[in-house]
Amino acid sequence: MARKHGFCRPHVGGMAAIASTTIKEGVGWTPLVLGSDLLAWWDAGAGISLSGSSVTAWADRKGGYLAEQSLSGSRPLWSETSFNGAPGVTFDGNDDEVTCTAAALLAALPTGAAAGELWLVGQQSELAVSGSITKIAMAYGGADGFSRRAIGRGRPSTVNRALVSVGVSGLINTPTDETVDFSSRHLVRGVIGNGATIYVDGGPGTSVAGASTTSAARLRLGSSANTAASAFWKGLIRDAIFTLPLSTEKAALMQTWGLTRRML
Amino acid sequence: MSKVVIFPAGKLTQAEAYADACNQHFNANIEPLPASFTYPPRIDAFGQWVTVYYGEIVNGLPFEEPAECLALRADGVLHENVVWPPEE
Numbered sequence: 173m174a175r176k177h178g179f180c181r182p183h184v185g186g187m188a189a190i191a192s193t194t195i196k197e198g199v200g201w202t203p204l205v206l207g208s209d210l211l212a213w214w215d216a217g218a219g220i221s222l223s224g225s226s227v228t229a230w231a232d233r234k235g236g237y238l239a240e241q242s243l244s245g246s247r248p249l250w251s252e253t254s255f256n257g258a259p260g261v262t263f264d265g266n267d268d269e270v271t272c273t274a275a276a277l278l279a280a281l282p283t284g285a286a287a288g289e290l291w292l293v294g295q296q297s298e299l300a301v302s303g304s305i306t307k308i309a310m311a312y313g314g315a316d317g318f319s320r321r322a323i324g325r326g327r328p329s330t331v332n333r334a335l336v337s338v339g340v341s342g343l344i345n346t347p348t349d350e351t352v353d354f355s356s357r358h359l360v361r362g363v364i365g366n367g368a369t370i371y372v373d374g375g376p377g378t379s380v381a382g383a384s385t386t387s388a389a390r391l392r393l394g395s396s397a398n399t400a401a402s403a404f405w406k407g408l409i410r411d412a413i414f415t416l417p418l419s420t421e422k423a424a425l426m427q428t429w430g431l432t433r434r435m436l
Numbered sequence: 437m438s439k440v441v442i443f444p445a446g447k448l449t450q451a452e453a454y455a456d457a458c459n460q461h462f463n464a465n466i467e468p469l470p471a472s473f474t475y476p477p478r479i480d481a482f483g484q485w486v487t488v489y490y491g492e493i494v495n496g497l498p499f500e501e502p503a504e505c506l507a508l509r510a511d512g513v514l515h516e517n518v519v520w521p522p523e524e
Contacts, residue, residue, distance in 0.1 A: 222496075223467060223495045223496075224494070224495030224496040224497040225495065225496025225497060226495040226496045228471075242470055242471050242472060243471075243472050243473065243474060243475055243488075244462060244466070244467065244471060244472065244473045244474075244494060244495055245438050245473050245474040245475070245488030245489075245490075245494075246438075246474075246475065246488070247495070247496075249496045250496075264438055265517065266438055266440060266517060266518045267438065267440075267475070267488065267518070268438070305519075305522070306523075316523075317523060396523060398523065402520060402523040403520075403523055404520075
């Protein structure tokens with residue numbers, strides 16, 4: 173019988189709820205301070221349930237939404253130090269993923285052309301020489317890529333690049349950052365709605381026009397959100413965060429926090 | 437990280453037998469249903485049948501491959517990585 177135990181770190185630091193006009197960054201700031209703008213936050217340092225070293229379930233810190241995997245061979249691995257000394261969840265790039273179908277979360281996620289954001293603190297480990305195939309770290313959507321919002325990796329020429337993948341009226345728009353070699357650990361922000369913009373490590377954004385036509389049948393970490401999981405992420409996830417559109421002030425706080433989470 | 441066993445295109449029956457045996461052993465010895473070890477064989481980008489290797493590492497821990505499963509993957513080849521078909 174498998175030895176299963178839950179692992180949940182206590183929340184360190186944090187601040188009480190504050191009116192939006194008085195948000196201040198300080199010691200212990202976390203995305204929980206975003207209040208109702210935060211929809212879900214999967215943190216590799218909390219909410220992990222294990223069988224051996226494999227993740228059977230991962231509870232987010234906002235609503236306790238479970239991202240799960242019942243197939244042992246498709247479970248990612250967890251370690252307290254794998255993210256350059258910090259907790260991390262490692263995906264093998266073959267078939268590892270965890271899926272969330274929590275109704276309350278899926279109902280809250282922006283769909284259609286409603287604006288929302290995805291934030292990733294992750295390590296991209298696919299070698300550029302491996303090829304140009306897309307690898308997705310986090311996504312939510314419907315049956316296929318034409319209805320999803322995602323952050324992932326591509327290789328449009330010879331260098332790994334971060335991309336956002338968005339369904340737009342039967343097409344897939346992929347704003348791709350061309351400023352950062354998307355190897356190793358980075359912060360990626362995708363702003364999606366009436367158009368899509370990607371920011372990597374706080375750099376200048378790259379945008380593609382087009383109102384999204386996405387849905388929210390499921391959410392996955394480590395792969396696409398298609399009915400059949402695909403485009404499996406090779407690398408680690410430390411934080412996967414889903415929010416409503418953030419004000420300039422809140423986005424700046426998130427960015428400052430996220431940049432430190434990269435463990436450079 | 438999970439390795440995979442890749443069976444040739446005409447060996448679906450053999451791939452299914454291997455996957456079933458792995459799942460049965462997993463349920464009997466490691467985790468009961470509804471957990472499973474591997475998915476039903478999936479087609480890769482080259483038309484071959486792929487299932488997860490039941491050995492070396494299971495649930496992130498060292499694991500000795502059962503003899504009955506070893507015998508059932510005689511028609512397959514161990515690989516580190518999979519090339520799946522393009523998703524769209």
